[in-house]
Each structure stands twice: as C-alpha cells, then as structure tokens.
Amino acid sequence: MSDLAAALDTVGARWALLVVERLLDGPQRYGDLQRDLGVPTNVLATRLRELEAAGVLTRLPLRHNTRAYALTDRGLALREAIVALARWGAEQT
Amino acid sequence: MSDLAAALDTVGARWALLVVERLLDGPQRYGDLQRDLGVPTNVLATRLRELEAAGVLTRLPLRHNTRAYALTDRGLALREAIVALARWGAEQT
DNA sequence: GGTCGACACTTGCAAAATGCAAGTGCGACG
DNA sequence: CGTCGCACTTGCATTTTGCAAGTGTCGACC
Numbered sequence: 001m002s003d004l005a006a007a008l009d010t011v012g013a014r015w016a017l018l019v020v021e022r023l024l025d026g027p028q029r030y031g032d033l034q035r036d037l038g039v040p041t042n043v044l045a046t047r048l049r050e051l052e053a054a055g056v057l058t059r060l061p062l063r064h065n066t067r068a069y070a071l072t073d074r075g076l077a078l079r080e081a082i083v084a085l086a087r088w089g090a091e092q093t
Numbered sequence: 094m095s096d097l098a099a100a101l102d103t104v105g106a107r108w109a110l111l112v113v114e115r116l117l118d119g120p121q122r123y124g125d126l127q128r129d130l131g132v133p134t135n136v137l138a139t140r141l142r143e144l145e146a147a148g149v150l151t152r153l154p155l156r157h158n159t160r161a162y163a164l165t166d167r168g169l170a171l172r173e174a175i176v177a178l179a180r181w182g183a184e185q186t
Numbered sequence: 187g188g189t190c191g192a193c194a195c196t197t198g199c200a201a202a203a204t205g206c207a208a209g210t211g212c213g214a215c216g
Numbered sequence: 217c218g219t220c221g222c223a224c225t226t227g228c229a230t231t232t233t234g235c236a237a238g239t240g241t242c243g244a245c246c
Contacts, residue, residue: 004114004175007182012107014204021097030223040205045224064213065222074186081177082097088174089100093167107233123194133234138195157242158193189246196239203232210225216218 010054011078015039016047020056020075021082027060027070051075103147104171108132109140113149113168114175120153120163144168 001009011017018037022028028036034044048069051057056075060068071078094102104110111130115121121129127137141162144150149168153161164171 002111002114003179003183005111005182006185007178008110010182012110014105017101017105018095018098021095031221034223041224042206042226043204046203065211065224067223074184077181077184081174081181084174084177085100086096088170089098089103090096091167091170092099124192127194134195135197135235136233139233158195158240159242160194187246190244192243193241194239197237199235201232201234203230205230206228208226210223212222213220215220 007081010056011051013047013050015043016051017078017082017085019044019047019051020071020078021086023057023069023071023075024079024082027068029062029066029068033069100174103149104144106140106143108136109144110171110175110178112137112140112144113164113171114179116150116162116164116168117172117175120161122155122159122161126162 011020015037018039019033022033022036030044030048033039034041037044039047048057052059054074055072056078057069057071060070062068104113108130111132112126115126115129123137123141126132127134130137132140141150145152147167148165149171150162150164153163155161
C-alpha cells in the first residue's frame with residue numbers, strides 16, 4: 001500500500017480531516033465540534049474513536065461527563081497537508 | 094463552507110486522490126489506472142467523470158476506443174497536498 | 187466477411203458507510 | 217426529587233462502495 005493510501009486509510013473517511021482541522025485551533029469538546037462542523041452525531045462519535053485509535057488525537061477529561069479532544073503530535077503533523085488542501089480548495093478558478 | 098470542505102467536496106471521495114496521484118506521473122489509460130490501483134471499475138468510471146467535471150483532469154483521445162486521462166493545471170496543483178499527505182502517511186511512528 | 191481479442195466502460199445486486207431523529211446515562215444544580 | 221446540559225447510542229432510511237458479469241466498438245487476423 002502506498003504512503004498516500006496509508007494516510008487516506010486513517011484520515012480519508014468523511015469528516016475526519018475537518019475534525020482535525022478544527023482541532024488545530026486547540027482542544028474542543030464534543031458538542032463544539034458537532035455544532036461547528038454540522039457533522040451527524042453518530043458519525044462524529046465514530047470518527048473520534050477511529051482517530052483516537054490511530055493516535056491522531058486524545059481525550060482530555062475535564063469535568064464529570066465533559067471532555068475535550070486534542071491533537072497528538074501525529075495529529076498536529078497533519079497541519080501541512082490540511083493547509084495545502086485548503087489552499088487548493090480556495091483557488092476556485 | 095470552508096476551503097478544506099470545498100477541497101474535500103471535489104477530491105474527498107474514495108479513490109479520488111489516489112487517481113490524481115497516479116496521474117502525477119503523466120497521462121494514464123483507464124485499464125492502467127484500474128490495474129495499478131485495484132479500484133473497482135464502476136467506481137473508477139464515476140471518479141473520472143466527477144474529476145473531469147471538476148476540471149481536475151481531461152480525456153485525451155488516443156486511438157479508436159483508447160484514451161488517456163491527464164491532469165489539468167488545477168489537477169497538477171494538487172501535487173503539494175498529495176505529497177504532504179503521503180509524507181504524513183509514511184511517518185508511521 | 188466473419189471471428190477474436192483488447193479496451194473502456196455499464197449494469198445488477200449485495201454490503202458497508204453515512205445521515206437523521208430520537209433515546210439513554212449521569213452528575214450538577216435547584 | 218426533578219430538571220438540565222453533555223456526551224454519546226440506537227434504529228432505520230438513504231447513499232456510496234464493491235464485486236461480478238455483460239455490452240459496444242474497433243482493429244487484427246484467418
């Protein structure tokens with residue numbers, strides 16, 4: 001499997017990169033991600049589980065039933081790729 | 094819609110970026126893409142149609158019922174993003 | 187002139203992913 | 217004790233993806 005295929009295998013699912021992009025601004029809570037992105041709640045829960053399993057993000061317990069999601073170093077390393085893709089998306093010629 | 098969401102809207106579908114990556118090496122024929130990538134033929138046909146409609150690639154007629162797919166400038170502009178993603182995928186720490 | 191093979195798809199259908207709406211558990215607060 | 221906010225889960229319809237087989241066309245060969 002090529003390197004690109006490997007990358008897409010972990011962050012190629014729908015909403016995955018958008019979640020990571022949102023977390024580039026710092027840790028966010030579940031409800032914030034849901035409202036900001038408009039992602040269906042069950043899909044968000046699935047993605048967060050997958051991205052955590054892939055070592056892209058971690059859960060930070062805040063209070064009782066409140067936690068925040070934060071990028072790991074591996075997650076932060078996606079910044080370049082996300083910026084490149086976003087710039088391409090902005091060039092609607 | 095954010096720039097990233099716009100980008101993913103056109104190249105976020107499964108196999109789309111892998112097709113583009115393959116075309117970075119130069120124009121390829123349908124059968125080549127299919128064999129090299131292992132993508133299901135109906136999905137490949139759909140992606141090529143979508144990517145052509147999005148202005149990412151064009152069809153080059155070669156002989157009778159043979160044509161090649163080549164990236165447009167807009168398609169070539171994806172190189173940076175693809176390289177960044179592939180490098181991230183290669184860093185399996 | 188008929189047959190065969192290569193090429194680029196299309197079609198039919200099953201499986202998986204996604205989306206929507208409603209429901210669940212649980213601690214805090216009144 | 218009841219209600220609220222938060223982080224999910226669950227059930228089900230819709231869409232996407234994948235697999236296998238079939239179609240049309242043209243050139244080469246017999």
